[in-house]
Amino acid sequence: MLEIVRQQMICIVAPGWGGGAEIPKQLHDALDALLEDVAVVHFASIGLLPALAGAPNQQPVLVLELAVEEGLRPYDLLYRLVYHPDGAMWTLFGAMVAPHVAVPTAKDKEQLLNQLMSWHSIAAGGFVGARDRSVRQIKMESDLLDQTRIEARKLKPKYSNDRTAFALALARWAYANPRFEWAVKPAPRSYWRGKGASIGAKLAYPVAAIVLWFVVLGIVWALPRAYNWFFGEPGHVGRAIEDAVTKTSECLLTMSWHGLLAFALIAFLVWLFLVPLPAQFVSWRRWLNSVQQELDRPTQTLSSLATYAGGWLIGVPLLLAVAACALAYTVAPLAYAVAPDYMINVVEPKLPKLTGLQIVGIAVVAIAAVLCIGALFYRLNRRFKKLSEQFFHPLEDDVPRAQQIHPSIERCEADLVDGTQHMFSLTELRGPPWWSAWCIRAALRIVTFAGRVFFTQGWLGNAPGIHFGHWHIIDNGRRFLFCSNYDGNFGGYLDDFINGAAVGTTLAWRWTELRPRAPALPEQPGIAKPRSFPPTRFVVFRGVKCELRFKSYARDSMLPHLYHFDACNRTVDQINLATGLRDALFGERNEKNDDLIMRVIET
């Protein structure tokens, strides 16, 4: 399921670029024509990466980023691009595959295709904002939006404030217009945005998996009995098999129940601590907020250090203890099956014998104690104000220097000021690269899964305006490339990440660092001073919340693009608005659709 998302965002990383820091105008136009004609590419960009330190070829590395429609396999896409009669791909890459061949034969093109396939990298993780829409659909819906607005201006004097009649007149106009015949069919939606949008549908998969598991165990348990019933009492071998199957299936069944119960209990406790208790008790809510705030605090203070230390001393052991209890409870049936005497005679006497009432009593006392401690600290804070100020006072400066932006980056941003912005960011993996790469891949799979299944309305968490954001681990796991096509400006975009998708962004970048590197070409930015990603706490806290340091880090990691293609040049909001208008104009006439039409034409 995730591969279909990852395949939408491809980077071709081709070493040995012999050209300059600019794409010739003729090639620029040829690429535009090619991508327009193929009509499945939403965004394309070309950039230059500095060669990897120690690589035999120290020429720059050309990166072609392609953000394409869903469902296309890289081979099919590259095949279409390479074999296009205009030959723009050969002009771009030909010299890197077969120098001095101006007019390629079918064999040359095959060689290029194979080379591009060996250079290509599908995203390790990514997010698509305007999902389920093809380039052609976006263009057609944008046209519908534009035409509707023009028509609305004409009809405005006639209908004035009568919203229902106004919407009805627009719907009639749209229906009668043969140009919009295609729009009668509702905009297509994939499962997670359509029938699978409800929580129930999302829960159906794990529930079905659990039920299926129990059914399989039940069948395995029943099989020998059914055999005996059908063919009569078994012999020695048959009885031994029956015993083994019965014991194994019963053990697995009990372990599964225990595991399920332990999971349910942990889920209940998490829910209790995060939802009802903060809702009921102000001191609990305040305590929870302050813990999160201190862990996320961008500058070092005594308070944040104390919280961090407290986390290690109390939080982590407590969580480990809960996990150990859950694990022990889950595997206990196996231990009883393997060594029943040891469990009964040695382990059981050591276990505390508590009734349910006693356990609930202990839990209530623990909660009350946390509430009291929270209230006590709150009072102490208010009573000893000076001490409190010192406690929360920053111990370090945020960013030690003023941020310098390379002119090439500024020029790129200025070029795209009226359209969708673009970003290339290149960092190195820190520590043992295999470990960092593994962690990043795992984190990115989670982000991609969440984006695919839960964040289906164009927002990643609370971050809007992302068209295609994707991460690639390149150069055998040594470098980390991030490409993004987004609305607005760079500062606002990072603010959205910091405030809206902090955990995901921290997870994606926390295993990276910036090492000194020479620019790919003299006109390009390099890195003079090594730096790490802002420090994190417990993997997911802090990190991007160190706003200035994160922005400075992101800025310094950026590389300019030499070429940028935007097939539709619409913001995510405009795309969503146009799709909404299509469904509203051609849907049934009701208050909701009328209101949507009015809002669209007034926006």
Added chain:
Amino acid sequence: MKLSTYEPDALPPGVRRLSYGLFCWLNRHTTVLRAFGALLRHWPSVGGRLGLAARASAVRDVLTRTRSFSNTAHAANMVSGDYLIGMDPGPTYSADRDLVHARLAALDVPADSDAEAQQRIKALSGRGVGAFDLIDDYLMWVVFHAMRPLFGAATGAVVAGSATASAQGDVDEGLQRQYMLEIRYVAGQLLAGSLATLDLRRRAEACGDALQARIDRVSGPIGAAWGVKSASEDIERNAVGLAWISHPVTVQSGALIVQELLGRAKVYEELRSKAGRLGEPGVWTDPEFRKIVRNHVLELMRFRPIFPLLARDVPRDTEMKTGARYNAGCPGGGKVSLLSIAALFDPSAVPQSGRFCPDRDWGKNDALRYLMFGYGTRQCPARDHAVEILTSALIGLLTLPRLQLARGEGKAIAYDGPLMLRMRMRTT
């Protein structure tokens, strides 16, 4: 011109892959389909409730009632635009059909197919290599050259996708191969149907777009070669349709019959010994031998039809004669499915239907012999040409030393959904 605007998958993840996997498996294991068909023939009312026709009479009935059971069921899977096979009868349909008949009249089969088969066999023998790919090294070319006159002088331009002078005449073989791959995937979508996974559909759409763009660039030379003065869009529609439907389906059929023949060692040996007795050039010139091989081709196609399942749209409420006591109701807006493979094995219409019998006397049911090409007025107009091309291809293979699937080097047959992508053969 049809533009592909893709539709995301509205089915829950995993469901499509599962159903498509099952569909492909059934396509490859026609014995299972035949067994299922036998059950439905026995209890036709059950088939009726499921919207399935299995008896020969029922299938024939549905295929002849073209107004009640429409060919538009194919339209959704024709990724490169509308064409005859998916149209309802009408002026466009009639004009296009006339054009196709005119183009088919230009074919010179079996002379062309014989010539290419002989040339390819000679090359394969001369190469001295025991293993070859039946599809890529043989069938693809035999069919391509037999069908060259479809585009006449514009063939080079169509293959190169360019109307320039360099694209006239014989173009680079690599370009020809690329063209044939492109049309294979477009045709593959018709086989895979609405169950196809998103990536397969998207590949077919990408190839369909490329094919349309290719034809769009050379519609002038095609019109000139055809000697017609139709509107450019009419030429494009027919050229695109002719390109993708003629070649890949015949190639796939050829691969299927060879697969079936190799599974019948005795039949294969018998044919080979006959070919051996005649020797070169007798195998190509002896009309009696050609007739025997032709009968074998048809019988092999009966066992391995390329479309074992067919679908038809039901435009308005009607009833379907399934052979049960009561007709089955077919609500308008729905679909019916035809188990044509079950009809081809219906003992009430085909004597000794379970036996492999190329010389069977079909009697009054002779038309049923060609059911794999459709039936009645909507039957494939290139039926006889296709059989002749496949006969030529099979004669060529019979002149080679004994063939078998090259199992030692990975899988001998590579599938791509229901399509056969590769079929590695070895001479022994």
